[in-house]
Amino acid sequence: MLAESAIISASMPKVLLDWFYVAVFAVVGTLMAVLPLAVVWVLAPRQESPQKNITYESGVLPFGQAWAQFNVRYYLFALIFVVFDVEVIYLYPWAVVFRQLGPVAFVEMLAFLSILLIGLVYAWRKGALEWV
Amino acid sequence: MSWVLELLKAIGLTVVIFTFLAVVTAMIGVYLERKIAGWIQARLGPKHVGPQGLLQTVADTVKLLQKEHITPRRADVLMFNAAPVVVAVAALLDWVVIPFGTLGSRVLIVRDINIGVLYFSAMASITVLGIITAGWSSNNKYALLGGLRSASQLISYELPLALGILWAAMVAGTLSTVGIVEAQIQQGGWFLFTLPPPVGRLGAPFGILAAVTFLVAATAEVNRVPFDLPEAESELVAGYFVEYTGMRFALFQLGEYGEMFGMAALATIMFLGGWAEPHLAPYLWVAVALGTFVVAAVILLTARHSLIIRPILILALLTAAVSLLMSVGIHLPSIVWFLLKLFTLVFFLMWVRWTYPRLRLDQLLNLSWKVLLPLGLLNLLATALVLTLGGR
Amino acid sequence: MGELGVFIILALVTLIPAVVVVTSHNIVRAALSLVPSFLGVTGLYILLQAEFLAGIQVLIYVGAITVLLLFVIMLTEGGTGVRLRQVNEQVPLGAMAAVWLAFVIIVILTRTVWPIGAGSPPPYNAVAIGNAFMTDYVLIFEATSLVLLVSLIGAIVTARGEE
Numbered sequence: 072m073l074a075e076s077a078i079i080s081a082s083m084p085k086v087l088l089d090w091f092y093v094a095v096f097a098v099v100g101t102l103m104a105v106l107p108l109a110v111v112w113v114l115a116p117r118q119e120s121p122q123k124n125i126t127y128e129s130g131v132l133p134f135g136q137a138w139a140q141f142n143v144r145y146y147l148f149a150l151i152f153v154v155f156d157v158e159v160i161y162l163y164p165w166a167v168v169f170r171q172l173g174p175v176a177f178v179e180m181l182a183f184l185s186i187l188l189i190g191l192v193y194a195w196r197k198g199a200l201e202w203v
Numbered sequence: 204m205s206w207v208l209e210l211l212k213a214i215g216l217t218v219v220i221f222t223f224l225a226v227v228t229a230m231i232g233v234y235l236e237r238k239i240a241g242w243i244q245a246r247l248g249p250k251h252v253g254p255q256g257l258l259q260t261v262a263d264t265v266k267l268l269q270k271e272h273i274t275p276r277r278a279d280v281l282m283f284n285a286a287p288v289v290v291a292v293a294a295l296l297d298w299v300v301i302p303f304g305t306l307g308s309r310v311l312i313v314r315d316i317n318i319g320v321l322y323f324s325a326m327a328s329i330t331v332l333g334i335i336t337a338g339w340s341s342n343n344k345y346a347l348l349g350g351l352r353s354a355s356q357l358i359s360y361e362l363p364l365a366l367g368i369l370w371a372a373m374v375a376g377t378l379s380t381v382g383i384v385e386a387q388i389q390q391g392g393w394f395l396f397t398l399p400p401p402v403g404r405l406g407a408p409f410g411i412l413a414a415v416t417f418l419v420a421a422t423a424e425v426n427r428v429p430f431d432l433p434e435a436e437s438e439l440v441a442g443y444f445v446e447y448t449g450m451r452f453a454l455f456q457l458g459e460y461g462e463m464f465g466m467a468a469l470a471t472i473m474f475l476g477g478w479a480e481p482h483l484a485p486y487l488w489v490a491v492a493l494g495t496f497v498v499a500a501v502i503l504l505t506a507r508h509s510l511i512i513r514p515i516l517i518l519a520l521l522t523a524a525v526s527l528l529m530s531v532g533i534h535l536p537s538i539v540w541f542l543l544k545l546f547t548l549v550f551f552l553m554w555v556r557w558t559y560p561r562l563r564l565d566q567l568l569n570l571s572w573k574v575l576l577p578l579g580l581l582n583l584l585a586t587a588l589v590l591t592l593g594g595r
Numbered sequence: 596m597g598e599l600g601v602f603i604i605l606a607l608v609t610l611i612p613a614v615v616v617v618t619s620h621n622i623v624r625a626a627l628s629l630v631p632s633f634l635g636v637t638g639l640y641i642l643l644q645a646e647f648l649a650g651i652q653v654l655i656y657v658g659a660i661t662v663l664l665l666f667v668i669m670l671t672e673g674g675t676g677v678r679l680r681q682v683n684e685q686v687p688l689g690a691m692a693a694v695w696l697a698f699v700i701i702v703i704l705t706r707t708v709w710p711i712g713a714g715s716p717p718p719y720n721a722v723a724i725g726n727a728f729m730t731d732y733v734l735i736f737e738a739t740s741l742v743l744l745v746s747l748i749g750a751i752v753t754a755r756g757e758e
Contacts, residue, residue: 095210378721
């Protein structure tokens, strides 16, 4: 576990090397996660029976289709989340340069966030944040 | 062919970190959880398998390895199998940016990615997809509902999580995890209690508020009590992973515990100074050790028969041991400090789990959108104002 | 040479799931195939050393937009795995239009003289982007917040239109 920031591999700049590690992590990690499943495939009994495969509904036989009634509140939460997630994206670069830039950066971000706080208040007042 | 060397190094590190996750977070974490739960509930927890029940999780793993894999009828097989793997791998990927300490001049971290904490936040948001897939592919309307409700909870709490991270990134001036710890070392204090000079200790309320925001959001992100309504074990029979048997269930748990430890590790890095050891004069360390002895004596004399004193006494013993070593001048390696802080935070999270009742889903979402989000934003602005007025 | 190989792999990871998205009969599978496609684009951003954009891509596209799509799909009839009809009478016309469009794009791509930017992206992307936002591009930055506000209000009004 060594930080390679001082030792840049001759063929790759640091950025690519970092994310190369991430890619290897993802692939090898998936393999290692699948490994216990493979062990189970070898070790575990496999006795199919129709009763075992029935979907679980607290002991009674399943009733009706397996989909849920649409309710707009799920969609509204996801939508408001997307907008605020994009706002958070804008906060990241500001946060890292803020201390170097002085009061101007603060005022700019204040303007940005106030406009979005208006949006949050609007959503709140219109009941878009209610679950029930 | 230097990339072959890098490839081998990367594979080796993956195996090490995955083993760390499987052994430390899943096995030891589950054992700790059950023991602490027992003590808080005035019972003993696992004690039969191995000395003090230490091999309990090993036995559980062996049991789960030979349980039958049942796939519900008309479930989408590819997605049903992929969902637990996605959740486990997302938790594993979190650990790429966690620094464990220093060895000489080198930092013990897999890769110090420049956008470290942003990357962590992104990996945490991949878990949501795994949960939705699990809920839908079970072909079970209750699993689907549980999955969607859990997804709503997770996305609602990603915002306060990001705001907590942003606070630390702003004060440190960098997105890199190593950079955040080094900023705390440079200013000589943890972000929890101090802001950079000239604000100093006056910045404690901002740090504490940011840490609380982050920890509450982190608890909700890993579906732990008091935010585990979508997977409530006693009420909804595990919600979105109700149809998962055996090792697939274990993979979900591995993902959940790995992510919980990952969030605690990030909180340690951002607010508790990571691997840095606290700077106290030797006489203060002696005072801490003596104070701990006094507290332990008082507890032993007054509450000897209560089981809850066991974890408290263990913590007191640890504190006393560490303080004595520090007062003599023996410096513990940085990785020990990191693990100490990590496990203290994890103990705190587990304590919260077995103390508070579950929040209802609408209370949970109100807490996130109407309390934590405005508080997080205002805290960010207030800290920015204070730092600007203080002259950066 | 290695870079070309990686690029080809990433291009395949981006394009093959994209084909699945467009042609699959199962709408949930189509939506979930977007995820490897987005991850392929993430890889392409990393090849260009635009790290910050790669992080944002995963955070927003995989973490938010796919979730939004899945919510909508799973809460409507499509959640039962309704089979979509993928062909209709207009296939020949559509195929001709697609081929012609591809031809035009290839001609444009090969005939344009692409200016090569000097150097590579700054190593600390977030710092550079932050500096740019706060100094050169402030107006655009503030306008973006207005765009976000308008989209938020519009979405709420549209979704709750029945009230």
